[in-house]
Amino acid sequence: MDILWYVLEETIQKYSSFFEATAYMLDRNGTVVISSDGSLLGSKLFRSHPHANLNRVIEGGAKELGVAQDFLYCVSVMQNDMFYCYIAAKSEKVAAVSLCCQTAAIAVGELLVANPDRPLPDILKVSEGSRHSMLVDSLLAQPYNHQKTLALFQTAELDGTLLRSIICIEMVFQTNQYFNINLNLGYQPIIEDARSKIISIVEANKYFNTQDICAYRGENKIVIVKSFINNHDISKVYLALDKICESLCEELSGAYLLDFKIAYGNLYNTISKLRCSYEEAKEIISIGKIEYPDKNFYNVDSIITDIICRFLHPQVVNKVFIPLIKRLTNSEGVLEHNLLESCEAFIDSCMNLNRAAHDIMVHRNTLNNRIAKLNSLTGLDPANSFQDALILKLLIVYLRQQNNLTIIEP
Known part of the structure; x- marks a missing residue:
């Protein structure tokens, strides 16, 4: 967005905070284009035209805004007989609305005059x-x-x-x-x-x-x-x-x-x-x-297993995965990656031993021995139990998400 717009917005917010009021910048038709609290943008602040309420406190502000005990005040910003915009404010304090309006109007007027090549209609026309x-x-x-x-x-x-x-x-x-x-x-x-x-x-x-x-x-x-x-x-x-x-x-x-x-x-x-x-x-x-x-x-659809593993129930991790990880960790404290990689290839190939061996480029007997070893360590048999295959697949994805297992490139 235009930088001058941001400066004007910051100016409105600054004086609004200082005088404990809510300040608004209105265009020629009385539509709110900048608001210190983000409210009423694009709506009309006054039922009648803003010009009818210039330089005076409206005690009927409660009716205008639907908020009890609020007062409205409005001033116009003009330089060399050229109209720029209206500045309005509302507050529970009568004195605050006029002071906020007048001070903010002076600051806004100076900003606009300092940018003579940027007429307000162009600034207010938000792309x-x-x-x-x-x-x-x-x-x-x-x-x-x-x-x-x-x-x-x-x-x-x-x-x-x-x-x-x-x-x-x-x-x-x-x-x-x-x-x-x-x-x-x-x-x-x-x-x-x-x-x-x-x-x-x-x-x-x-x-x-x-x-x-x-x-x-x-x-x-x-x-x-x-x-x-x-x-x-x-x-x-x-x-x-x-x-x-x-x-x-x-x-x-x-x-x-x-x-x-x-x-x-x-x-x-x-x-x-x-x-x-x-x-x-x-x-x-x-x-x-x-x-x-x-x-x-x-x-x-494409990452459903990964999403399941990201939001696993704590009991699944503590009761199922951690004991399996301990069993698959050798005496040197290293995880048996080759067993898990071979098991994943076997599961991903729908338990087809020949295709899995081809995918990871090992001999069929080597793959068969690895799956047998994994079965002896964990008691899980992916070849004959869908639940065991699912547990192992989830474990492998979980470990990968924890950066403990490298990604196998297809």
Whole structure:
């Protein structure tokens, strides 16, 4: 967003805090464009035009705002007979509203006059990208301010009752390294240019509509708030999310110097829950990267075992896994990795001994001996018991997540 907008916002907040009042900047029509507490954005502060209430305390502020014992005051910001904006304030203290307004108006006037090439209408015309950034920041803020977020949704003419999910795109821009030394080969300007192109590619996706939001979150994440019409068959909506993410992968796969991961969170029909969807999407990416570092898109179908292992019940770890780990640790205190790797290949090949031996490039008899040894140490027989095979698979994934076992490349 425009830097001057931020400075104006900070000025409003500063004087609001100093005089213990809530301050607002209003445009020519009386619409709140900046608010010190994030409330009433996009709405009218006065029932009548602000000009009718200039330089006077309105004792009927309680009726105007629906808040008891509040007083309103309004001043206009003008320089050389040119109108810039209105500054208004509300407070329980009569003296505070006028002092807050007048002091803030002087400061805002000085800022605007210092930027003569930036008329206020241009500053107040927030671009769609900036509006999306504000919405994403508000949705994911901690603590969450529902009133502010709802006001931003209303200003952007977004329906807050639609079913929504957060799609998270985590990006890593590649740079050249030589002998562990970062070489400054002019990649940074290229990366900055790539960032703007990537957001354009995402926003132009054929599955997006006017109710969707897309913005950067920090330096390396793009957050997409994808909306859907409420559907009684929720599984169809998740299938649609899969299709959308696959489409994004296709479009981003040709981006220069970019490695990316995509995942989406749960669907919610209340905007206050969307932060949960964002955290879920990030969690799926962090889990998927451990087992499948070369993949770009992760969904729960493809990493279901890994998700189960990330949220295991403590008794499963303490009662089942830890005793097994002790039995599989030799006298030198080293875990028998080769037994576990061979067992995983055997399970992943649907207990097909020949195929498993081929996959890990060992002789069939060697693999058979390893599985027999694992059976003698643990009492688990993956060849004849699905439960034993499941326990061993979960143990292997759990150990990998704990960084105690290397990833087996296919």
